[in-house]
Amino acid sequence: xxxxxxxxxxxxxxxxxxxxxxxxxxxxxxxxxxxxxxxxxxxxxxxxxxxxxxxxxxxxxxxxxxxxxxxxxxxxxxxxxxxxxxxxxxxxxxxxxxxxxxxxxxxxxxxxxxxxxxxxxxxxxxxxxxxxxxxxxxxxxxxxxxxxxxxxxxxxxxxxxxxxxxxxxxxxxxxxxxxxxxxxxxxxxxxxxxxxxxxxxxxxxxxxxxxxxxxxxxxxxxxxxxxxxxxxxxxxxxxxxxxxxxxxxxxxxxxxxxxxxxxxxxxxxxxxxxxxxxxxxxxxxxxxxxxxxxxxxxxxxxxxxxxxxxxxxxxxxxxxxxxxxxxxxxxxxxxxxxxxxxxxxxxxxxxxxxxxxxxxxxxxxxxxxxxxxxxxxxxxxxxxxxxxxxxxxxxxxxxxxxxxxxxxxxxxxxxxxxxxxxxxxxxxxxxxxxxxxxxxxxxxxxxxxxxxxxxxxxxxxxxxxxxxxxxxxxxxxxxxxxxxxxxxxxxxxxxxxxxxxxxx
Numbered sequence: 001x002x003x004x005x006x007x008x009x010x011x012x013x014x015x016x017x018x019x020x021x022x023x024x025x026x027x028x029x030x031x032x033x034x035x036x037x038x039x040x041x042x043x044x045x046x047x048x049x050x051x052x053x054x055x056x057x058x059x060x061x062x063x064x065x066x067x068x069x070x071x072x073x074x075x076x077x078x079x080x081x082x083x084x085x086x087x088x089x090x091x092x093x094x095x096x097x098x099x100x101x102x103x104x105x106x107x108x109x110x111x112x113x114x115x116x117x118x119x120x121x122x123x124x125x126x127x128x129x130x131x132x133x134x135x136x137x138x139x140x141x142x143x144x145x146x147x148x149x150x151x152x153x154x155x156x157x158x159x160x161x162x163x164x165x166x167x168x169x170x171x172x173x174x175x176x177x178x179x180x181x182x183x184x185x186x187x188x189x190x191x192x193x194x195x196x197x198x199x200x201x202x203x204x205x206x207x208x209x210x211x212x213x214x215x216x217x218x219x220x221x222x223x224x225x226x227x228x229x230x231x232x233x234x235x236x237x238x239x240x241x242x243x244x245x246x247x248x249x250x251x252x253x254x255x256x257x258x259x260x261x262x263x264x265x266x267x268x269x270x271x272x273x274x275x276x277x278x279x280x281x282x283x284x285x286x287x288x289x290x291x292x293x294x295x296x297x298x299x300x301x302x303x304x305x306x307x308x309x310x311x312x313x314x315x316x317x318x319x320x321x322x323x324x325x326x327x328x329x330x331x332x333x334x335x336x337x338x339x340x341x342x343x344x345x346x347x348x349x350x351x352x353x354x355x356x357x358x359x360x361x362x363x364x365x366x367x368x369x370x371x372x373x374x375x376x377x378x379x380x381x382x383x384x385x386x387x388x389x390x391x392x393x394x395x396x397x398x399x400x401x402x403x404x405x406x407x408x409x410x411x412x413x414x415x416x417x418x419x420x421x422x423x424x425x426x427x428x429x430x431x432x433x434x435x436x437x438x439x440x441x442x443x444x445x446x447x448x449x450x451x452x453x454x455x456x457x458x459x460x461x462x463x464x465x466x467x468x469x470x471x472x473x474x475x476x477x478x479x480x481x482x483x484x485x486x487x488x489x490x491x492x493x494x495x496x497x498x499x500x501x502x503x504x
Contacts (some may be wrong), residue, residue: 083174
């Protein structure tokens with residue numbers, strides 16, 4: 001059999017079911033790959049080789065005994081370090097949680113375990129998911145496998161880089177303003193932000209509770225659907241969890257893979273393109289759009305005027321919710337505790353010392369901004385106004401989906417930028433999420449898949465958006481476009497990545 005790390009999750013599942021390979025062999029192959037290249041990429045913060053191999057051996061024994069197993073049983077997965085995982089250190093990329101081992105599993109981790117999927121380890125991220133480059137991790141940056149001097153996106157750059165570098169066939173990310181889709185775009189992978197509430201948030205270390213959503217990071221649309229099927233569904237422990245049963249997203253992807261887009265109404269959002277977008281990114285997007293038209297899609301232009309205010313509204317809502325959510329990190333109950341070097345040891349001074357040492361600059365910046373926006377005298381002017389903009393964005397989406405079945409745009413304005421190039425300019429960093437943020441504010445699902453190579457030889461992504469609860473439509477359209485693009489490229493876009501320190 002060919003190199004196991006190059007197979008998709010669907011291919012691995014088929015081989016495992018047929019007895020052509022064991023889960024131990026598959027898991028060990030990925031652990032070997034991590035050992036070989038992660039010193040350069042730094043996609044993982046913690047690797048649980050013993051636990052992953054133990055679960056893999058148990059799956060092999062169960063399969064040999066004739067037990068009925070989940071289709072993905074034995075296929076390994078990586079999990080973003082913002083997801084609580086019992087028995088594994090979970091830090092959210094922050095010093096304030098250094099060494100913390102949770103006593104329980106997030107719901108999505110429970111579902112991964114129920115599917116008997118070995119968990120390889122926890123992936124690197126911007127601290128508390130605040131960032132667009134994975135440079136704000138307290139444990140050092142992750143690097144893009146396409147070019148080790150460039151960022152892999154953020155905040156979930158570790159998950160995307162692990163998949164792009166063939167260290168894991170599947171990974172879990174979280175998306176608060178684009179943190180699954182933006183890393184997917186700049187690493188040539190597939191990332192999906194599900195409808196808000198369709199994947200449980202129980203056990204996610206909260207950043208902004210009304211925006212956070214976990215989802216899959218993969219190399220194909222079908223793999224994303226397979227993983228989404230595992231982690232999705234109602235959870236009574238999450239008060240925002242949608243109650244209705246979900247369809248099979250993998251089946252939707254399989255149906256869409258024929259590449260037939262006849263009669264599909266595709267809306268191009270005027271406000272998500274143009275000025276500020278690299279010409280190469282726009283060209284790749286246009287070629288992908290032309291491919292959809294050639295397959296029978298009808299393209300219409302739609303206007304969502306409130307999208308122009310989405311970035312400003314987001315950077316008031318998110319910091320406000322973050323300032324509330326992060327108040328629990330006080331040095332009193334768990335995580336880091338720093339006592340003042342001199343003077344009395346009071347609760348207030350311990351909190352100040354702990355937060356000063358435990359939080360990074362970006363986290364402090366957003367906490368201060370959020371606390372100010374929520375303060376008496378400014379609440380209505382800032383946070384209240386931002387929520388009104390959010391309502392307008394939801395109305396714009398509703399109007400746009402009356403004209404189109406799906407909306408499309410470039411996922412990001414640029415390709416992966418050099419490490420360190422935007423650290424001194426937070427506003428420039430924030431602009432990387434300009435196309436992805438509206439979906440989080442409205443709660444609608446979004447999918448990013450590779451649209452081609454920009455003129456700098458780096459991958460660009462196309463974003464597909466669907467109405468809330470219509471995630472299956474995303475998978476059908478995404479799989480159709482993916483199939484058509486793969487025919488043009490002669491194989492996956494990742495196959496065109498240059499030879500780097502990360503040996504292909």
